[in-house]
Amino acid sequence: MDVMVVGEPLAEFSAPAPLTEADTFRLSFSGDALNAAVAAAATGAHVALVTLVGDDEFGERLIAFAASRGVDTRWMRKGHGSTGAYAVGADPSGERAFAYMRSGSAASRMGPADVARAPLAETAVLLVSGVTAALSESCAAAVLHAARAVDAAGGRVVYDPNYRARLTGAEEAAAALAAIAPATALVTPSCPGDSLPLLGTGDPEETARACLERGARAVAVTRGAHGVLLAGGGAEPERIPAVPPAAIVDQTGAGDAFAGTVAARLALGASLRDAVRAGTAAAAVNLEGQGGTGRVATPREIERLLAVATPGPVAP
Numbered sequence: 001m002d003v004m005v006v007g008e009p010l011a012e013f014s015a016p017a018p019l020t021e022a023d024t025f026r027l028s029f030s031g032d033a034l035n036a037a038v039a040a041a042a043t044g045a046h047v048a049l050v051t052l053v054g055d056d057e058f059g060e061r062l063i064a065f066a067a068s069r070g071v072d073t074r075w076m077r078k079g080h081g082s083t084g085a086y087a088v089g090a091d092p093s094g095e096r097a098f099a100y101m102r103s104g105s106a107a108s109r110m111g112p113a114d115v116a117r118a119p120l121a122e123t124a125v126l127l128v129s130g131v132t133a134a135l136s137e138s139c140a141a142a143v144l145h146a147a148r149a150v151d152a153a154g155g156r157v158v159y160d161p162n163y164r165a166r167l168t169g170a171e172e173a174a175a176a177l178a179a180i181a182p183a184t185a186l187v188t189p190s191c192p193g194d195s196l197p198l199l200g201t202g203d204p205e206e207t208a209r210a211c212l213e214r215g216a217r218a219v220a221v222t223r224g225a226h227g228v229l230l231a232g233g234g235a236e237p238e239r240i241p242a243v244p245p246a247a248i249v250d251q252t253g254a255g256d257a258f259a260g261t262v263a264a265r266l267a268l269g270a271s272l273r274d275a276v277r278a279g280t281a282a283a284a285v286n287l288e289g290q291g292g293t294g295r296v297a298t299p300r301e302i303e304r305l306l307a308v309a310t311p312g313p314v315a316p
């Protein structure tokens with residue numbers, strides 16, 4: 001297995017209006033784990049998503065959707081409870097607002113025994129996130145179990161902190177990051193979105209340092225249009241510019257496309273730097289599509305963008 005993603009895929013209901021007013025929603029399939037798995041599979045890597053979906057129509061549709069995007073669905077099982085969902089609308093300032101319908105969902109009941117059924121010891125790269133760890137205590141335990149098992153077997157663990165205030169407190173999320181960091185080959189905090197609540201800093205260098213101090217072997221601090229600060233991994237810290245998107249239709253899932261693509265490229269043998277560069281190109285393409293999986297970069301598109309990329313704004 002090149003990449004194994006553990007997390008909760010979700011039915012997504014999106015509207016171009018505030019959630020307090022919207023009455024017509026478009027159905028799509030998203031959730032950080034699914035967004036990342038689909039982006040990773042598009043690179044040509046062998047990618048599995050490990051999860052429990054509900055025993056309902058949306059569970060069936062999520063499995064069919066993942067399969068249609070080339071994801072290995074053998075470890076997408078049906079569990080108890082319903083399939084998770086969220087509604088996303090634009091609040092009056094243009095920011096996205098999420099309303100979750102996922103509490104008690106099938107995926108939130110995942111535990112170490114569920115992930116232990118997957119071939120952790122034969123996984124090159126495991127991708128897990130703070131969203132998954134925030135779903136429940138058993139999910140937090142499942143994430144740690146999977147990370148330690150993959151790390152112990154010689155695989156690499158990528159952790160995307162993805163802080164969600166509606167799911168967990170900052171202290172709990174910071175503790176989850178500290179617990180998993182020693183098992184990680186790479187963490188991908190966004191700055192300031194994750195770094196401010198979890199590490200108390202909006203500074204990219206300090207964010208990188210804090211993650212390395214907690215035991216991560218490398219850090220890719222993502223900074224939206226300002227690109228990525230890559231640190232650790234035995235090399236000098238390096239600023240990698242963002243790839244300018246042709247259009248920004250919707251920001252949902254750019255960070256997930258980045259993490260999924262980086263995980264896949266690492267599994268396929270790329271250097272950390274080249275994997276991160278490919279991630280910035282995949283994220284730029286993701287911005288052109290509606291929802292987390294509306295637009296997914298092909299390897300050819302990634303190579304073309306990297307070949308012609310003029311550096312985006314890189315803050316000092």
Ligand SMILES: Nc1ncnc2c1ncn2[C@@H]1O[C@H](COP(=O)(O)OP(=O)(O)O)[C@@H](O)[C@H]1O
Binds near residue numbers: 222280281
């Ligand atoms: N406006 C943008 N222009 C170009 N690239 C972007 C933009 N927003 C995000 N990206 C790319 O997506 C990556 C992740 O985005 P970021 O906003 O930092 O994380 P998240 O989506 O997890 O909050 C960035 O490092 C960058 O490569």
Ligand SMILES: O=C(O)C(=O)C[C@H](O)[C@H](O)COP(=O)(O)O
Binds near residue numbers: 035
């Ligand atoms: O919040 C969650 O639980 C989700 O999984 C919903 C979203 O699909 C992703 O979180 C989007 O992630 P970004 O890449 O940060 O835009």
